[in-house]
Amino acid sequence: MRSMSKTLLCLLALLPALVGCLPFGSGSGFIFRDYKQEQINASNQKLENTRREEAQRLAFQEEKRRTMEEIVAEANASFEEIKPILQKKCFDCHDTNTRLKFYARILPRLNPLYKHQEEGLKAIDFVDTFPLKAKGTPPQLSLLKSIRNQVIDRTMPLKSYRLVYRNRRIFNSDEEKILAWTDPLIQKLEDYNEKFENPANDPTLLAKNIMENKCFRCHANGNAKGGFGDMEDSMKLLASKYVDLKNPESSELLTITDKGQMPPNKREALTEKELFDLKEWLIIESKKETVQ
Numbered sequence: 387m388r389s390m391s392k393t394l395l396c397l398l399a400l401l402p403a404l405v406g407c408l409p410f411g412s413g414s415g416f417i418f419r420d421y422k423q424e425q426i427n428a429s430n431q432k433l434e435n436t437r438r439e440e441a442q443r444l445a446f447q448e449e450k451r452r453t454m455e456e457i458v459a460e461a462n463a464s465f466e467e468i469k470p471i472l473q474k475k476c477f478d479c480h481d482t483n484t485r486l487k488f489y490a491r492i493l494p495r496l497n498p499l500y501k502h503q504e505e506g507l508k509a510i511d512f513v514d515t516f517p518l519k520a521k522g523t524p525p526q527l528s529l530l531k532s533i534r535n536q537v538i539d540r541t542m543p544l545k546s547y548r549l550v551y552r553n554r555r556i557f558n559s560d561e562e563k564i565l566a567w568t569d570p571l572i573q574k575l576e577d578y579n580e581k582f583e584n585p586a587n588d589p590t591l592l593a594k595n596i597m598e599n600k601c602f603r604c605h606a607n608g609n610a611k612g613g614f615g616d617m618e619d620s621m622k623l624l625a626s627k628y629v630d631l632k633n634p635e636s637s638e639l640l641t642i643t644d645k646g647q648m649p650p651n652k653r654e655a656l657t658e659k660e661l662f663d664l665k666e667w668l669i670i671e672s673k674k675e676t677v678q
Contacts, residue, residue, distance in 0.1 A: 450582045457574050461516035461567075468567050472512060475543055475554045479506030482513040502544065508609070516571075522607025527575050528599045534568045535653040537561050593667035594620075596660045600649050624671055634668035 477484045479502050490499035508521040510529055518529045536542040537556055548555045556564075583595075597617055603609065606617040616622045623629060628639040642648045643656050643664065656664070 446582075453578060453582070457571070457578065458516055460574075461571050464567050464570075465515050468563050471560050471563060475556065475560070477512065479503045479543075479547075480510050480512050482507060482511055498546075502547070509603075520603065522602065522609045524603040524607070525598050527572060527579070528603050530568050530572050530575070531599075531654060532603065532651075534565060534572070535651050537564050537568075538653070539651070541651075589663065589667045589670050590620075592663040596656065596664055600643075600654055600656060600660070604649075629668065631668075631672040634672040635665060637668055640665055640668065 472480075478486070484503075486499060486503055490497060490503070494500040510533070511519040513519060517526055520529055538561065540556055542556070543551075543554055579595075597606075601617055604611040605614050609615060614626075614628065616626075623639075624631060628637065630637045634640075640661070644661055646652060646655050649655065
């Protein structure tokens, strides 16, 4: 009887440990983990993270859209201040809706006035105000900086045009008003690109941005001044005579930009950083060519 009692007491003492081994309890010797529940929790957390990231992406895109709408609205509203100046001094060659005088439409293929308008509309068209139109749809920053530089340098209107219409040259008061439109807009677009289009440290995107802003207006998307075009096609550019993948640092593309020959307007010359980024891109592409 005593031995049975001892056995019973021993079993009672071991009971907590035995219960801990079962899948529905826990004891001092073993810890049960519900792996299925952990998987459910992990899946729920992943789903929550995905939803959060998607919400952030949508919010970013909405902010980007709203910011650009505000820039466009402000640009069009402030354009009214300079519209009378441009109508008088620029629209003959830079507005689709402006009809040339009868003598400018005679023998259009031979008429220099007709050709001036034809070329002018390719360079920039104020027909819809902002965003500005141009052949090849170059970046707005590129077009705005071109307007700014040509106003400052007095290279527009053309000298031949100013000789005929002397009162249509750009005066200092005109310059002040035009720059009051271009400069804040340029700054806003640069801030916009920095926030929403920042290529970070991707050499290919950095090079693309440089060429878009400094080269595409004359040498891409159907524009081929000097016989040099198709810069938007990186494969064609890299295979052209302007790039030497065997010796990328001696490429003509770098040489003419480093010497300031291109872009032709000194105010649009590439900065040291832009030259460095362009060179880095060519070096990277040359290494790819070597591997192939």
